Amino acid sequence: MTVKSERSEPRAPRRSSGDVVVAALGILDRQGLPDLTMRNLAESLGVQASALYWHFPNKQTLLAAVADEIVSRTRTRPVAADDWRDAVHFDAMALHDALLAFKDGAEVVSSALALGLGAREAGRRLAASIERGGFDRMIAERSAEALLHFVIGQTWHEQQRLQADSLGVVVEPFATDPAEASGATPEGPAVFELGVDLFLAGLDAREPAAPSRGAR
Amino acid sequence: MTVKSERSEPRAPRRSSGDVVVAALGILDRQGLPDLTMRNLAESLGVQASALYWHFPNKQTLLAAVADEIVSRTRTRPVAADDWRDAVHFDAMALHDALLAFKDGAEVVSSALALGLGAREAGRRLAASIERGGFDRMIAERSAEALLHFVIGQTWHEQQRLQADSLGVVVEPFATDPAEASGATPEGPAVFELGVDLFLAGLDAREPAAPSRGAR
DNA sequence: ACCTGAACACCGTTCAAGT
DNA sequence: ACCTGAACACCGTTCAAGT
Numbered sequence: 001m002t003v004k005s006e007r008s009e010p011r012a013p014r015r016s017s018g019d020v021v022v023a024a025l026g027i028l029d030r031q032g033l034p035d036l037t038m039r040n041l042a043e044s045l046g047v048q049a050s051a052l053y054w055h056f057p058n059k060q061t062l063l064a065a066v067a068d069e070i071v072s073r074t075r076t077r078p079v080a081a082d083d084w085r086d087a088v089h090f091d092a093m094a095l096h097d098a099l100l101a102f103k104d105g106a107e108v109v110s111s112a113l114a115l116g117l118g119a120r121e122a123g124r125r126l127a128a129s130i131e132r133g134g135f136d137r138m139i140a141e142r143s144a145e146a147l148l149h150f151v152i153g154q155t156w157h158e159q160q161r162l163q164a165d166s167l168g169v170v171v172e173p174f175a176t177d178p179a180e181a182s183g184a185t186p187e188g189p190a191v192f193e194l195g196v197d198l199f200l201a202g203l204d205a206r207e208p209a210a211p212s213r214g215a216r
Numbered sequence: 217m218t219v220k221s222e223r224s225e226p227r228a229p230r231r232s233s234g235d236v237v238v239a240a241l242g243i244l245d246r247q248g249l250p251d252l253t254m255r256n257l258a259e260s261l262g263v264q265a266s267a268l269y270w271h272f273p274n275k276q277t278l279l280a281a282v283a284d285e286i287v288s289r290t291r292t293r294p295v296a297a298d299d300w301r302d303a304v305h306f307d308a309m310a311l312h313d314a315l316l317a318f319k320d321g322a323e324v325v326s327s328a329l330a331l332g333l334g335a336r337e338a339g340r341r342l343a344a345s346i347e348r349g350g351f352d353r354m355i356a357e358r359s360a361e362a363l364l365h366f367v368i369g370q371t372w373h374e375q376q377r378l379q380a381d382s383l384g385v386v387v388e389p390f391a392t393d394p395a396e397a398s399g400a401t402p403e404g405p406a407v408f409e410l411g412v413d414l415f416l417a418g419l420d421a422r423e424p425a426a427p428s429r430g431a432r
Numbered sequence: 433a434c435c436t437g438a439a440c441a442c443c444g445t446t447c448a449a450g451t
Numbered sequence: 452a453c454c455t456g457a458a459c460a461c462c463g464t465t466c467a468a469g470t
Contacts, residue, residue, distance in 0.1 A: 015434085015435095037461090037462070037463085038463060038464085039462080047434095048435065048437075049463080050435075050436070053463095053465080058463080058464075110326070110372075113369075114322075114372040116376060139410070142407045142410045143411070145373075145411075146410065146411030148369075149366045149370045150362050150365045150369070152365075153326070153329075153368060154361070154365050156330040157329065157330045160330050160332060164332065191358045191362075194355070195358070195359070195361075195362030197418070198419060201419075202414035202418030203417075204421065205420065205421045206413075230452080230453060230454085231454095253443070253444085254443080255443080263453095264455055264456075265445090266457095267453070267454050267455075269445070270454070274445075275444065
């Protein structure tokens with residue numbers, strides 16, 4: 001007989017702020033950012049909208065936590081002994097995939113980062129991988145920031161096109177010549193890879209450094 | 217005596233969509249994006265909010281026009297005979313400045329670009345300057361896009377910090393080590409320049425090409 | 433500690449109707 | 452051609468009060 005356990009009886013299944021973030025990710029995944037309202041989110045938790053303000057001071061802070069969660073789900077490199085260029089390349093691709101994993105993921109992370117809330121982990125990983133190339137910390141951090149802005153901006157744009165396509169909306173490709181824009185979009189990943197490779201080539205040229213291991 | 221001119225008498229000082237964009241820029245400049253509501257904008261034009269929907273189908277389209285206007289005010293290079301690297305460098309800095317010229321300018325342009333509306337001119341200019349280095353059009357366009365995303369993302373972040381500072385809000389600097397984050401932020405422009413230089417070095421390494429002029 | 437209920441001060445957008 | 456007036460269906464946030 002479903003009696004209550006030992007001590008006190010847990011009145012209701014109360015929520016932690018972690019639960020709120022998970023519920024927010026669910027809405028993001030299924031519906032996207034425009035539908036991620038405090039009211040919708042509250043409803044999906046079986047709660048009043050005002051209850052969310054016990055867990056987070058405002059929506060912006062909540063979105064920052066969501067951005068952190070998206071970024072924290074980035075794949076990490078299995079082996080750590082590789083060339084630093086491969087490590088940076090891997091980090092960039094992994095972040096790209098993590099952003100694509102949730103509808104409007106890139107936009108959420110972009111805003112959080114610009115606002116100076118959350119999504120810091122992404123930059124830290126890139127900087128750490130770059131540092132393995134023997135660059136000093138200042139260079140590593142700043143170039144990581146540059147690469148990070150590229151990855152997020154590019155992914156946001158790409159994600160927007162993917163979502164537009166899936167709705168059958170026609171969006172002109174990103175081309176200089178409108179005449180050649182009529183052809184099929186070559187493909188997404190190539191643009192992305194070119195950017196990352198350009199960046200790596202730039203770093204390589206800046207400092208010959210040690211080939212991979214050993215502090216110069 | 218202030219009589220009416222020849223033909224018909226102009227009843228009221230009616231607005232063009234250009235006037236709407238200019239008014240929007242005014243609000244952006246003085247108050248920022250959160251205050252750029254259809255109602256505020258209408259009021260600044262002495263009109264009802266619903267009147268704006270005669271000029272633009274929706275707010276998103278209006279913001280795209282605003283983004284176009286911001287980008288179109290980018291300084292253009294005085295002399296065209298320079299090295300292509302200098303041209304790209306100039307374009308990047310000029311766009312940076314154009315985005316900083318209006319409160320939340322970078323955010324407005326970032327969104328418009330990601331959404332595939334407006335702000336295309338920025339990419340076109342960069343691509344044209346890169347093409348002067350002898351790269352083929354595909355490479356030029358894609359690398360321009362990469363650089364563009366960096367410039368906008370970086371500027372958005374920078375602008376956010378500038379505005380936060382001017383309000384006395386404390387925002388932690390963008391650093392890996394929270395311990396070293398307590399120092400003063402070194403400075404903004406340097407981060408920006410490093411990114412552009414990295415990018416140029418990457419392009420340079422990819423194709424030795426002609427030094428500046430002449431098609432390879 | 434966690435949440436309800438009700439309210440406040442807004443939003444973007446539509447649409448019939450006016451001139 | 453350009454705009455009004457009124458409405459619709461929402462927003463984020465606050466706050467006293469409940470358990």
